[in-house]
Amino acid sequence: MRSSAGGGSAVLWHGLTSKVVIPAVLSPVIAGLVAAIGTWSLYRITRSLTQAARGHGFRIGQIGSACLVSLAHGTNDAQKTMGVITLALIANGTLAKGSNAPIWVIVSCAIAISLGTYIGGWRVIRTLGKGLVEIAAPQGMAAESASAAVILLSSAFGYSLSTTHVATGSIIGTGLGKKGAEVRWNVAGRMATAWVFTLPCSGLVGAAAYALAHAVNGTLGVIVILIILAALAGLIFWRSRSNKVDHNNVNAEWTGTVTPAEPEPAAAAS
């Protein structure tokens, strides 16, 4: 966990590397390996079933594996959100040292994460399930099981990692484990580039927000930051509405971008 404030000397680089960066790099590889072996064996074991029966069976299984990914996400990623707020409250003296996350922090984080999942999932779903690899139900179940297992185990060992990274590694693994499946490495490369940028960028945004709050002073500064962030979030949301991805076109033909070429006519034609 990075500490806030105090400049570069206050950042614990060893902890950041051994507990965050190295697990972040290794976990998708492990998940990919598990998912590739899982995918290969699922297709091997059920090779005498019709494609329809196989799809039917694994779609039922996916309900369970998807639930487990959500659970795993809650034990790992979602803890960071609460952890940062709770640490800030402790640092401020609002909470006593060693206290648990207050219930309002847990509830507000849970609601915010659920709402975000509800609003903004379609583009990510399309990139991962259609763009990176065109996945079928057995691959979906293999990827979800691998992700859930790796994330839950990492949580048990205290490693902070990202569901996104692990799930992406798993999906690449399912593409490698199925005969004839294609992994679009350019999509994977673009995602990896984004990940490299997000860590320093979030650091910069954090530093800028802190500087602004410090300059404007106290509660007013915090309110100013809140308004700026809300406005930026609104802008991103508004931009995403102009070329919408939703349940109607999430599985449309992949033409190189996350937004389907011509949503309405293409959907009607096929």
Next chain:
Amino acid sequence: MSWINLSALWKILVFGLVAGAGLPALFAGGLYALSLGPHRARAATAGADGGDDSDVLVGGSIAGIVIAALCFLIVLAAIGWSIYEIYQIGHPAPAKK
């Protein structure tokens, strides 16, 4: 000061394989056992008749159904046990006074 915890790494790999690939494989074995029997949906082989596109899961063999139920139960039990273990990590029993 170690940068990589190798013992944690191989545990994540081994248990990850057992739970993340082994359990779905057991589920797949259950699907296969369930499909056995007279009503079995047969995969169409290239150029041959007799294939259909049925999505029926239950083939009708009693032994198959029993084995399938066993497979699914083991998967469910393993998941339940894992969740219990995770809960124990998150909520350690209070120390005895």
